[in-house]
Amino acid sequence: MDPRPRYQQIKQFISDAIRNQSYAAGDKIPTEAELVEQFSVSRMTVNKALRDLVQEGLLVRYPGLGTFVATPKAESPLAAVRNIAEEVRARGHQYTSQVLALNEQAASELVATQLGIPLHSCVFHSLIVHLENQLPIQLEERYVATSVLPHYLQQDFTQKTPNQYLSEQYTLTSMEHIVEAILPNKQAQHYLKLDAHLPCLQVSRRTWSGERLISFAILTHPGDRYKLRSVMNLPA
Amino acid sequence: MDPRPRYQQIKQFISDAIRNQSYAAGDKIPTEAELVEQFSVSRMTVNKALRDLVQEGLLVRYPGLGTFVATPKAESPLAAVRNIAEEVRARGHQYTSQVLALNEQAASELVATQLGIPLHSCVFHSLIVHLENQLPIQLEERYVATSVLPHYLQQDFTQKTPNQYLSEQYTLTSMEHIVEAILPNKQAQHYLKLDAHLPCLQVSRRTWSGERLISFAILTHPGDRYKLRSVMNLPA
DNA sequence: TGTATAGATATGTATATACAATATGATAAA
DNA sequence: TTTATCATATTGTATATACATATCTATACA
Numbered sequence: 145m146d147p148r149p150r151y152q153q154i155k156q157f158i159s160d161a162i163r164n165q166s167y168a169a170g171d172k173i174p175t176e177a178e179l180v181e182q183f184s185v186s187r188m189t190v191n192k193a194l195r196d197l198v199q200e201g202l203l204v205r206y207p208g209l210g211t212f213v214a215t216p217k218a219e220s221p222l223a224a225v226r227n228i229a230e231e232v233r234a235r236g237h238q239y240t241s242q243v244l245a246l247n248e249q250a251a252s253e254l255v256a257t258q259l260g261i262p263l264h265s266c267v268f269h270s271l272i273v274h275l276e277n278q279l280p281i282q283l284e285e286r287y288v289a290t291s292v293l294p295h296y297l298q299q300d301f302t303q304k305t306p307n308q309y310l311s312e313q314y315t316l317t318s319m320e321h322i323v324e325a326i327l328p329n330k331q332a333q334h335y336l337k338l339d340a341h342l343p344c345l346q347v348s349r350r351t352w353s354g355e356r357l358i359s360f361a362i363l364t365h366p367g368d369r370y371k372l373r374s375v376m377n378l379p380a
Numbered sequence: 381m382d383p384r385p386r387y388q389q390i391k392q393f394i395s396d397a398i399r400n401q402s403y404a405a406g407d408k409i410p411t412e413a414e415l416v417e418q419f420s421v422s423r424m425t426v427n428k429a430l431r432d433l434v435q436e437g438l439l440v441r442y443p444g445l446g447t448f449v450a451t452p453k454a455e456s457p458l459a460a461v462r463n464i465a466e467e468v469r470a471r472g473h474q475y476t477s478q479v480l481a482l483n484e485q486a487a488s489e490l491v492a493t494q495l496g497i498p499l500h501s502c503v504f505h506s507l508i509v510h511l512e513n514q515l516p517i518q519l520e521e522r523y524v525a526t527s528v529l530p531h532y533l534q535q536d537f538t539q540k541t542p543n544q545y546l547s548e549q550y551t552l553t554s555m556e557h558i559v560e561a562i563l564p565n566k567q568a569q570h571y572l573k574l575d576a577h578l579p580c581l582q583v584s585r586r587t588w589s590g591e592r593l594i595s596f597a598i599l600t601h602p603g604d605r606y607k608l609r610s611v612m613n614l615p616a
Numbered sequence: 617t618g619t620a621t622a623g624a625t626a627t628g629t630a631t632a633t634a635c636a637a638t639a640t641g642a643t644a645a646a
Numbered sequence: 647t648t649t650a651t652c653a654t655a656t657t658g659t660a661t662a663t664a665c666a667t668a669t670c671t672a673t674a675c676a
Contacts, residue, residue: 186631207657208639325561325579325603343561343579367561422661443627444669
């Protein structure tokens with residue numbers, strides 16, 4: 145049996161259905177009463193699952209009417225969110241990648257702090273270089289808690305970026321970026337084929353699904369080959 | 381009587397207590413049982429209020445231990461947008477600035493392109509260095525079309541940043557940022573007091589009011605003194 | 617001394633139930 | 647025809663209860 149709480153299983157079921165287009169934006173999904181029937185749980189359990197999904201932005205609910213798939217917000221505030229593979233292909237260029245490391249590590253102080261887990265606890269780690277027309281443009285060092293993605297080490301990240309994998313496994317609801325200009329460390333110099341004095345754009349990204357912290361990644365880009373662009377609408 | 385749902389009243393009570401420092405970060409707040417007593421409601425009602433506040437980032441809970449005031453997840457949703465003066469003052473530091481240039485120029489190719497005006501047409505130009513505790517943290521080079529802000533040259537930008545002035549004259553509706561890591565040019569080295577090899581974070585910002593392009597600015601920050609932070613919610 | 621074990625405390629999940637509030641559509645009255 | 651009312655469907659809020667799980671403390675035992 146699935147050991148997860150039943151309301152989480154129901155959440156998973158509905159968000160899966162939305163993602164693989166069984167329901168389109170604006171569609172009415174089954175009522176609480178129908179889901180109670182379908183899953184043989186109490187109404188409060190279904191209610192909790194649905195309220196969570198409203199909170200995560202997947203659904204909207206109207207008393208007396210029903211529950212509907214939310215229409216996605218206009219545009220994402222930061223183009224940087226885009227998957228590096230998509231980004232490269234959108235420019236009409238060739239995208240390739242190399243997986244340099246994929247293993248299990250004890251969490252360093254930085255990683256433990258960023259992921260909110262105990263020091264030295266076990267985390268999955270991947271190190272991948274992304275190339276645009278054979279030229280390295282991003283070195284991605286990523287950490288995920290083992291409990292969050294138990295099958296992380298079995299993935300083939302040349303076929304699917306970690307980011308894509310995360311998006312499939314979870315509904316990503318928020319993201320934090322910290323952007324700084326740095327000089328590349330030895331590892332970055334080597335894999336990005338850079339001089340030691342060439343400035344790099346380093347993006348530290350944390351990703352959440354609801355309250356759950358999914359992943360921490362350090363993305364290093366050669367300053368002469370990469371820019372971040374973001375367009376945003378301001379609140380009134 | 382307060383017409384709002386009881387769980388909302390409880391949320392209000394607790395978040396008020398946190399905001400006016402009755403509870404500090406890390407403090408334990410009353411248990412569910414105590415709040416049930418205090419408000420004469422059922423435990424599920426208290427539970428809902430507390431879960432909401434966890435979701436909102438005010439509290440953290442540990443089974444077996446209790447409920448605690450969360451340590452603030454830091455700052456504003458998009459650091460990049462904030463006025464540099466506010467940003468510095470929010471950190472409790474001293475903000476000062478020096479106006480290095482304020483004049484009229486013929487638009488260079490870059491400026492003409494960015495502002496969408498003819499080459500060599502007249503634009504207002506300002507060059508300002510912003511300091512945090514006497515230390516330079518941003519060199520702001522800004523261009524505005526003369527028709528947009530006719531009195532630009534008469535402003536005292538030590539009292540009010542160009543950004544503040546823009547916000548007063550127009551309702552800013554959208555903004556574009558392009559972020560890159562660069563090595564400082566001679567001007568930046570001089571005014572930011574930097575070595576030639578120290579990487580800088582350069583933000584090129586364009587600002588619109590409706591369809592109207594208001595301003596183009598190049599903001600240069602020392603890489604060792606400045607980071608950009610942004611948190612965003614993702615669309616479904 | 618050190619180690620199980622049991623108990624107390626606190627939150628997490630789940631059920632059954634009830635009534636309130638909101639939107640729609642059908643019916644009855646003017 | 648128009649308006650008012652009512653019934654129905656659906657979500658929102660609230661209660662009482664139960665058991666599960668995680669953490670700490672105190673006690674008993676080797």
